[in-house]
Amino acid sequence: MSPCAACKLLRRRCAKGCVFAPYFPPDEPQKFANVHKIFGASNVNKMLKDLPVHQRGDAVSSMVYEANARVRDPVYGCVGAISSLQQQVIHLQSQLTVANAKILSMQMHQAKVRSSQTKSLRSPSSSGKLPNFP
Ligand SMILES: [Zn+2]
Numbered sequence: 001m002s003p004c005a006a007c008k009l010l011r012r013r014c015a016k017g018c019v020f021a022p023y024f025p026p027d028e029p030q031k032f033a034n035v036h037k038i039f040g041a042s043n044v045n046k047m048l049k050d051l052p053v054h055q056r057g058d059a060v061s062s063m064v065y066e067a068n069a070r071v072r073d074p075v076y077g078c079v080g081a082i083s084s085l086q087q088q089v090i091h092l093q094s095q096l097t098v099a100n101a102k103i104l105s106m107q108m109h110q111a112k113v114r115s116s117q118t119k120s121l122r123s124p125s126s127s128g129k130l131p132n133f134p
Pocket residue numbers: 003004005006007008013014015018019020021
């Protein structure tokens with residue numbers, strides 16, 4: 001059995017029950033390399049051991065995401081992505097407000113056109129009586 005990506009990078013024997021093995025398979029060496037570079041293997045080891053087993057997978061996913069973001073953007077890391085997405089949300093919300101205002105204005109215009117059409121159909125030849133409603 002080949003050692004997991006963590007043990008391979010750390011040049012140690014991948015013992016049975018290795019805390020990294022389930023999350024850092026040997027065919028994805030870059031995954032652990034970035035996490036190790038940013039957090040340090042012993043910190044990752046400690047963080048994983050402090051978590052219940054069923055939450056470790058999610059923790060590894062978020063560490064990998066954070067580490068990759070930090071490698072890509074050494075200044076802002078994943079905060080850069082969050083902030084850019086927040087800007088997009090603000091921009092899209094203002095576009096939505098504009099679109100909703102346009103829809104409302106079109107609906108009001110249509111209602112106005114309909115009511116003037118109804119009036120012009122009724123007014124010249126109408127007998128002046130109100131229509132009969134059942
Ligand atoms: Zn291992």
